[in-house]
Amino acid sequence: MQRIAAEPLDALRNRTSAKWRSYPADVLPLPVAEMDYPLAEPIAAALIDAVRRSDTGYNQGSRTVAEAFQGFAATRLGWDVDPARVTCTADVSMGIVEVLRRVTSPGDGVVITPPIYPPFFDLVTESSARIVEVPMLGGIDEGWSLDLEGIEAAFEAGARAMVLCNPHNPIGMVPDAATLAALADIAARHDVTIVADEVHGPLAQPATPYTPFLTVSDAAREHGIAITSASKSFNIAGLKSALVVTASDRGDRVRAALPYEVEWRMGQFGAIASVAAFRAGGRWLDGVLASLDDNRRLLADLLADELPGVRYRMPDATYLAWLDLSELGWGDDPAAYALEHAKVALANGPTFGATVGRGHARLNFACTPEVLDEAITRLAEAASPVVE
Incomplete structure (x- = not known):
């Protein structure tokens, strides 16, 4: 290689x-x-071409990015994505906040799993929800795992959503399909939403492939909403483009309820770079x-x-x-x-x-x-x- x-x-x-x-x-x-x-050459070339043609206006919406991601997800991730079930926005963090606002009420509990990407603490409170910490089990010596019993207890106590980090930042753990399916079953039992931050998914090493949450079961598709981006894998975070992906009527209703401006927050260069990344990167x-x-x-x-x-x-x-x-x-x-x-x-x-x-x-x-x-x-x- x-x-x-x-x-x-x-x-x-x-x-x-x-x-x-x-x-x-x-x-x-x-x-x-x-x-x-x-920067990957196909991305650099696409951006340079855009500047040369003064293509610096508003982006055209989600469809082109969604279709490019459909091909990337199918070939690299084993994920069948329907472009009609994708709404783009500026970045993963913004997507998390906007989805949480749709699936929780002010003061509702949202589960996060420390050690965890620090902005998760802020994103939950920005959405007017309340942080419920369920720390990861295990540690450096033996490896980590999601505390499924603790997560279910949090839902039993009234939490209405969870922000899943798949793969997990900062520990680099890739949850297996069985664990994700078990989490989906828990979500279904309590009628809650799993908001899956999957921005690091394409950065899983080949020996431990990442499993997109929405692929593991009907329960995951019903109760999950995935948010991802080319930003981490292709080093284009400053260009502002991310995807909110659903796989059920329930999830579609959440996307449909997103404010109109959420989609317009995607940057034109972010869209151009994402398409180049997904198609040729x-x-x-x-x-x-x-x-x-x-x-x-x-x-x-x-x-x-x-x-x-x-x-x-x-x-x-x-x-x-x-x-x-x-x-x-x-x-x-x-x-x-x-x-x-x-x-x-x-x-x-x-x-x-x-x-x-x-x-x-x-x-x-x-x-x-x-x-x-x-x-x-x-x-x-x-x-x-x-x-x-």
């Missing part, structure tokens, strides 16, 4: 995105979920997955050699590593210590869940092997005065 090489630091520091403008030049920025790989994505596989294994080796007290489980999906840094003695928020003493920026663990995130941090390994090596070397040098 032809790997896609990440760009070197001197080129990356010319970028103006948040990852490269949030820290001083002496910091290695590894917190934000942006990849350091060059497969070879590039395969190369990125191969490079990410190399890096997740390299990270394991680097930690074993230089920071053996740090606990890490190789993720099965995403380019994000959930690290337990507790033994380093860097406090509840070791990312803060790492930024000050090692000049390495990591995502702050407690933001993923105040209790389960304590002593943890998230690291983005979608970078060159040299940057990853340098980051672990810096962390090891910062740790040595503390552990000696």
Whole structure:
């Protein structure tokens, strides 16, 4: 497999995105979920062509993106998507909020599963619902799983929806089809909605393929709504395009109730880039997955050699590593210590869940092997005065 090489630091520091403008030049920025790989050529060409023809007006709506996604989902994900059951919007977070507003009433409980992508906490409250935490079972040593009994108990207590992260950010777990089907059965018993954030789905490694929630059963299709995007897999988050996907009359009614402006929030460049990604980005994505596989294994080796007290489980999906840094003695928020003493920026663990995130941090390994090596070397040098 032809790997896609990440760009070197001197080129990356010319970028103006948040990852490269949030820290001083002496910091290695590894917190934000942006990849350091060059843009896929079909996407770049489509955007350049659009600029040359001054095609910078409003997007034409969901249909073209939905049809491109239909082909991508069928060939890469084993997912039969009906383009008529897709409504686009600006991004996954916006889609989650708008769907939650349709399927809950103010004050209703919404289940999330820490450690979890930090904006989930804000998205639930933005929708006027109430957060109900059901932490993941297990951990780094034995692996994680959804607490299905805990989730059902939350629904029995009155929660009306759940935001499922499939695959799971930050731990990189890919729930299997049986687990997702069991979750769907629970949702059906309690007549609740599973809002499935599946933006990292195409970034699952081939050995652990991701299962789209809406494919697992009739119950999942009836009680699930999926929200996805090309943004993470193809590194185009700033272009603003996402898809809300349904597979039942019940789900269609939710989409139909979305405000008119939700669809118009999709960016024109986001739509153009998404179509190019879904239609012609497969070879590039395969190369990125191969490079990410190399890096997740390299990270394991680097930690074993230089920071053996740090606990890490190789993720099965995403380019994000959930690290337990507790033994380093860097406090509840070791990312803060790492930024000050090692000049390495990591995502702050407690933001993923105040209790389960304590002593943890998230690291983005979608970078060159040299940057990853340098980051672990810096962390090891910062740790040595503390552990000696």
